[in-house]
Structures are given as structure tokens and as C-alpha cells.
Amino acid sequence: MAAEEFNLPKNARVRWKAAPLTGRKYEFIIGIDILTFLNAHINVEDRKIILNQKESTFINNPHNFGQIYALETTDFNLDRLKIDHLNEEEYTEVRKILNRFNKLFFKEGDKLTSTMNIHHEIRTTTDGQINSKLYRYPPQHEAEVRRQITEMEEQGIIRKSCSRYASPLIVVPKKIDNSGEKKYRLVVDYRKLNEITIDDKFPLPNIDSILDKLGRAQYFTTLDLAKGYHQILIREKDREKTAFVTPHGLYEFIRMPFGLKNAPATFQRLMNETLRDFINKTCVVYLDDILIFSTSLKEHVKAITDIFRVLEAANLKIQVDKCNFMKKETEFLGHILTKEGLKPNPNKIKVIQELELPRTEKQIKSFLGLTGYYRKFVKDYAKVAQPMTKYLRKGAKINTKDPTYIESFEKLKLLISSHPILKYPNFDKQFTLTTDASNYAIGAVLSQEGHPVCFASRTLNNHERNYSATDKEFLAILWSVNYLRPYLYGRRFKIFTDHQPIKFLHTNIEEKICRQDINDGC
Numbered sequence: 124m125a126a127e128e129f130n131l132p133k134n135a136r137v138r139w140k141a142a143p144l145t146g147r148k149y150e151f152i153i154g155i156d157i158l159t160f161l162n163a164h165i166n167v168e169d170r171k172i173i174l175n176q177k178e179s180t181f182i183n184n185p186h187n188f189g190q191i192y193a194l195e196t197t198d199f200n201l202d203r204l205k206i207d208h209l210n211e212e213e214y215t216e217v218r219k220i221l222n223r224f225n226k227l228f229f230k231e232g233d234k235l236t237s238t239m240n241i242h243h244e245i246r247t248t249t250d251g252q253i254n255s256k257l258y259r260y261p262p263q264h265e266a267e268v269r270r271q272i273t274e275m276e277e278q279g280i281i282r283k284s285c286s287r288y289a290s291p292l293i294v295v296p297k298k299i300d301n302s303g304e305k306k307y308r309l310v311v312d313y314r315k316l317n318e319i320t321i322d323d324k325f326p327l328p329n330i331d332s333i334l335d336k337l338g339r340a341q342y343f344t345t346l347d348l349a350k351g352y353h354q355i356l357i358r359e360k361d362r363e364k365t366a367f368v369t370p371h372g373l374y375e376f377i378r379m380p381f382g383l384k385n386a387p388a389t390f391q392r393l394m395n396e397t398l399r400d401f402i403n404k405t406c407v408v409y410l411d412d413i414l415i416f417s418t419s420l421k422e423h424v425k426a427i428t429d430i431f432r433v434l435e436a437a438n439l440k441i442q443v444d445k446c447n448f449m450k451k452e453t454e455f456l457g458h459i460l461t462k463e464g465l466k467p468n469p470n471k472i473k474v475i476q477e478l479e480l481p482r483t484e485k486q487i488k489s490f491l492g493l494t495g496y497y498r499k500f501v502k503d504y505a506k507v508a509q510p511m512t513k514y515l516r517k518g519a520k521i522n523t524k525d526p527t528y529i530e531s532f533e534k535l536k537l538l539i540s541s542h543p544i545l546k547y548p549n550f551d552k553q554f555t556l557t558t559d560a561s562n563y564a565i566g567a568v569l570s571q572e573g574h575p576v577c578f579a580s581r582t583l584n585n586h587e588r589n590y591s592a593t594d595k596e597f598l599a600i601l602w603s604v605n606y607l608r609p610y611l612y613g614r615r616f617k618i619f620t621d622h623q624p625i626k627f628l629h630t631n632i633e634e635k636i637c638r639q640d641i642n643d644g645c
Contacts, residue, residue, distance in 0.1 A: 205447060213449045216424050221443070224431045229349035229440040235278050235378075237356050238438045240397060243379040243389045245361040246321040253315045255291040257368045264294040265370055267307045272369055280353050284375035286366035290316060311367045313382045323385035325392050330456055331499070331577075332609070333407045334465060338547030340416035341462050342423040343453040346430075347445035351411035352386060354439055355379040355393060397437045401430055414455050423449060457496065464544040464574075467497045472540055480532055482523050487511055494535050498578070500542040505580035506564035507534050512582060546574040554616040558603050560595035562588065567603035569610060579606050596622040 209217060221228070229235065260268060275281045290311050297306040337343075348354060357365060357379055365376040365383070379386055387410055394408045402408060405426035406415045415430060417423035427448075434441065447453050452461045459466045475494060481487040491508060498504040505512075510531035514521045522528065548554075549571060557568045566580030583590075587598065600618060604611060 204444065208451070209449060213420065216420065217448045220424070220427055220431065223428075224435060227431055227435045227439075227441055228443040233440075235280070235350055235353060236438050236440055237354050237378060238393065239356075240437050241389065241393045242356050242358045243361070243383070243386065244358045245316075245364045245383065245385070247316075247319045247364070248321060249319050251319065253288045253290060255289050255312075255315070255368060257370065258291055258293070260294060260370065264307065267294060268292070268309065268369055269371060271307075271309050272371060272374065276374070278353075280378045281374045281376050284363065284366040284373045286363035286373060286375055288316070288364050288366045288375075289373060290365075290367045292367045292369055311365070311380060311382055313365075313384070316364060317382075317384040320384045323388040325388035327387060327391055328407070328409055330409065333409060333456070334458065334460075335548050335609075336403050336407055337414075337416050337460060337465075338549055339418050339462075340460075340547075341419065341451070342417045343447075343450050343455070343460055344415040344423065344427055345447045345450075345453055345455060346413040346415070347442045348411050348413075349440045349442040352381055352390060353378040355389060393437075397433055397439070398430065400433075401426070406430055409456055412456060414453075414460075420449070461544070464546045466544050467500060467539070467542055471497075472542075475539055476536055478536075480523060480529065481511070482521065484515060484521065487514060487521070490532070490535075494539055497539055497542065498580070500545060500578065501535070501538045502568060502578050503559070503561075503564065503566045503580055504535075504538075504578065505582045506561050506566060507531060507538065509563045509582055511535075543575055546571060546576050548576050548610055550610075550614075554610055554614065555619065556600075556603060556607065556611070556616055557619040558596070558599040559621065560592070560599040565595065565599035565602055567599065567607065569607050576610070577607075579603060593622065596620055 204217075206214060206217065272281070276283075290313055293310045293312055295308045295310050297308055299305060355378060357376055362375050362377060365380060366373055367375070379389065390410055391408075394410070394413070395402065398406060398408055398413075405417060405422075406413060408414075413430075415423070415426050417426050452459060454460075454468055457468050457471055459468055471493075475490075478490055478493075481490050491511060494501075494508070495504070501507070508531060510525070510527040513519065514528070552571050554576070555570045557570070559566050562583075564580055564582045566578065568578055569576045581602070583595070583598075587595070590598065600620065604618075
């Protein structure tokens with residue numbers, strides 16, 4: 124097939140090796156190899172060509188060469204993706220996958236589909252009514268409410284309601300993005316509904332357990348489901364319970380919204396069921412965060428293909444421009460994943476660095492919550508944080524001029540920003556546990572081949588602070604072994620301590636320590 128011109132969509136790219144056509148009257152000839160690469164299907168009778176599942180039309184060549192035609196196509200636009208990190212082989216594989224699963228991706232203007240694999244149920248302890256009054260909005264918010272309500276109704280996310288329930292609607296400003304445009308999010312306040320909703324006890328995965336599965340991975344792909352919660356339908360008889368009031372009337376959700384008590388459990392159940400054959404083998408999932416990991420390109424291509432197949436079968440849609448394919452380093456659950464190991468997300472660290480000295484109990488809890496998420500990166504975290512945690516005790520009066528308090532705050536920020544890279548655990552190799560105790564805290568470092576896997580620590584209670592130095596060191600060992608049990612259970616490992624008297628005490632561990640450990644469940 125020859126052509127004077129070959130029109131791809133704006134910004135689209137095709138990488139292909141070409142031989143020069145010296146002395147020919149055509150600029151290039153499209154051969155069977157590139158047609159195969161583009162997944163082309165030609166309908167000669169109707170003068171149509173199908174590229175990547177989409178129909179295109181031959182256009183008569185203006186030079187009237189008879190058999191020569193220009194071609195217009197709506198090829199998949201890879202410029203929507205971050206692909207600069209891909210080499211030629213990786214680029215080709217990503218292109219093939221995206222072309223093969225073109226229907227899996229949610230595109231602007233598409234109507235959002237829904238999965239039939241699960242429905243969200245809202246079981247309540249009472250049928251009591253929830254009747255909230257309509258809030259007043261400034262004009263710009265009211266216009267935004269109308270726009271988003273209209274959009275969600277057209278998408279089949281909500282519908283008009285005659286419910287006896289009525290929760291309030293709140294307009295929340297989003298952070299200003301690079302465009303500088305003010306944007307808003309509509310949030311329904313379901314607190315009253317959640318108070319009478321029966322808990323769904325389906326568990327969310329443990330984040331540390333998820334991250335431990337990634338050892339030896341060389342390739343990472345992260346997937347983002349398009350409007351994830353909205354791809355799940357609410358059970359018909361429960362839809363009236365989601366009703367909310369607006370200046371334009373009463374509406375209720377057809378699809379699962381944010382803010383419902385058991386929405387995370389429903390979503391995790393869907394993900395676990397859909398990806399059950401691949402979880403902890405080639406992928407890990409935390410709510411709508413899906414990570415595919417592999418040790419080689421060949422394995423990674425197969426893993427992506429397998430997972431795309433089951434997502435497509437479940438009628439789930441992916442927001443392709445929010446996905447990252449075949450990366451050697453990627454962000455996941457607040458961490459940066461690399462083939463060498465794990466480190467905190469620098470954007471999260473920047474937030475911590477910009478915080479001011481906490482002056483209230485709430486601010487202390489917020490700061491310790493943020494830094495505590497990364498405590499496994501900080502040696503003796505509990506010991507360093509103790510001058511701050513002491514002000515969380517009942518009746519404690521915060522002294523922001525306390526030099527130990529200020530030092531603790533600054534040192535935590537410094538340690539968080541100068542974190543080591545933590546190695547992924549290798550369960551085929553031996554672990555080393557190094558423990559230590561101070562007057563106020565105990566801690567441990569779990570390592571392999573001299574590289575830290577994680578740090579662990581906690582403060583001592585008032586009773587434990589009265590222990591002798593040797594008893595505290597024993598407590599550090601006992602607590603650390605139990606705390607790190609998922610790594611150490613059923614394995615031989617080495618324990619190191621700098622407290623010399625312990626090596627002479629092979630038996631008769633203090634009964635009070637054992638009893639305290641059992642009672643505390645440490």
C-alpha cells in the first residue's frame with residue numbers, strides 16, 4: 124500500500140525504521156509490518172480502515188494516482204502518557220498493549236461504565252430519617268454546584284430523588300494547579316448517615332506488608348481507575364439513603380460516592396476479587412492504587428496484559444493519563460519505589476519541612492502523625508519524639524519554649540529529610556536484629572547484609588522506666604522480636620546488643636518482663 128501522506132492525530136507519534144526511496148515518486152510506502160504494528164484491519168469494499176479499534180476513511184489522493192490514498196486516523200495518543208523514560212523496546216511493548224486494550228481506557232467525552240461484579244450496600248441500624256437544611260452558597264459556588272450536578276446527572280452518577288433522607292452538600296476548594304484556575308469539589312456530609320450505618324469489617328491491606336512484596340522488582344507500572352468509586356453501583360433500595368440537598372433540588376447517587384462509611388471496604392473487596400489471581404504475585408492493591416511489578420520486561424508485559432484482561436472483563440475503566448508504565452522508579456502509597464529499595468516521597472517530606480512548631484495538642488498529633496508514617500526510616504524515632512509525645516499526656520501543659528521540645532521537633536524534621544534507603548526484605552537470606560534501650564524508649568534495626576530493612580521503636584511507660592538497665596535491654600529484645608515477627612517467625616536470625624551483661628544471662632529472664640510483655644501483647 125503506497126501513500127503520498129499519512130495523517131496521524133495531532134501530537135501522535137510512530138517510531139519505525141524506514142528505508143529511503145531514492146528516485147521514487149512517493150514520499151513513503153506503508154508496508155505490512157507497520158500495518159501489523161498499528162493493528163490495522165482493511166475493509167476494501169467500504170474503503171475503510173480500522174486502526175486500534177477505531178474506524179478511519181481513505182481519502183482520494185489529490186494527485187489522482189488511482190491506487191494511492193492518504194489516510195486519516197484516530198490513533199491512540201501516547202503523548203497523554205509520561206513515556207520519555209522508555210527505550211525503544213519498552214516503547215514498542217507499551218504501544219502494543221495500549222492498542223490491544225484500547226477499549227479499557229476512559230477518554231474525555233465517554234460515558235462512564237460500571238462493573239456488575241459488586242454493588243455497594245448501605246445497611247443501617249434504623250430507618251430513621253436524616254433531614255438536613257439547605258446551605259446557602261455564594262454565587263460562584265452556586266454556579267459550580269449547578270455545573271457539576273448537571274455533569275454528574277448526564278454521566279449517570281446521580282439522579283433526581285424523592286427520598287426521605289437529605290444530607291447537606293458542601294463546596295470545597297481544591298488546591299490551585301498549574302493552570303492557576305480555581306476549582307471546587309462537591310462533598311456530601313454523610314456523618315449522620317454513617318452514624319447509623321452498620322460496619323463492613325472487610326480489611327484494608329497493611330501498607331508495610333504490601334511494600335515488603337516488591338523485593339527484586341525491576342519494573343513498576345501504576346494504574347489509576349477512572350473515577351474509581353463511581354464505577355460501582357449502589358444497591359437500588361439503598362440509593363435513597365444517599366440523597367442530598369442542593370439549590371436545584373434533591374438528588375441521590377446511583378453510583379458509590381466518597382464519604383460513605385463502608386465505601387473503602389466495598390472498593391477493596393472488588394479489587395481483591397477481581398485481581399485475586401495476581402495479588403502479591405505480580406501486583407499489589409490498596410483501594411484504587413494498583414501497582415504491577417516484575418523482575419524483567421518480558422514478565423512485566425505479560426503481567427500488564429493479564430491484569431488488563433481481567434479489568435476489561437470486569438468492565439472497569441482506566442484513566443490512562445494518570446498511569447505510569449514500565450518505570451524503574453515510581454511513587455506509590457507515599458513512597459518512592461526503586462529496584463534498590465524504598466524511600467519516602469520527597470513531596471511529602473517537603474510538607475513536613477515546611478511545618479511550624481506545634482503549639483496545640485492537635486498540632487502535635489498532626490505533626491507526629493505525618494512523621495510517624497515514615498518512622499520506619501528513622502532510627503530511635505520514639506526516643507527522639509519523646510519530648511513532644513510527653514505533652515500528649517492528660518493534663519500536660521505545652522511549653523513551646525522548652526528547649527528539648529524544640530530540639531525534638533527540629534531533629535525529627537532533619538532525620539526524616541536525611542533518611543536512608545530501606546532495602547526490601549529477602550526472605551531467602553538471614554536477618555540481623557540490633558536492639559537498644561534508653562531511659563525513655565526502646566528500639567531496633569532490622570537489617571540484611573549490612574543494609575537496613577526497617578527501624579522500630581516505642582516509648583517506655585512509667586512502670587517500665589523503673590526497670591534496671593539490663594531489664595530494659597531484655598525488654599528491647601523481647602518487644603522487637605515480637606514486633607518484627609512477620610519477618611523473623613520460623614527463621615534463624617542474629618541479635619546484637621551493646622549491653623555486655625546480657626551475654627552472661629542465658630536463662631532466668633526476669634519474670635516481670637515476661638509477664639509485662641504478655642500483658643501488653645508486645
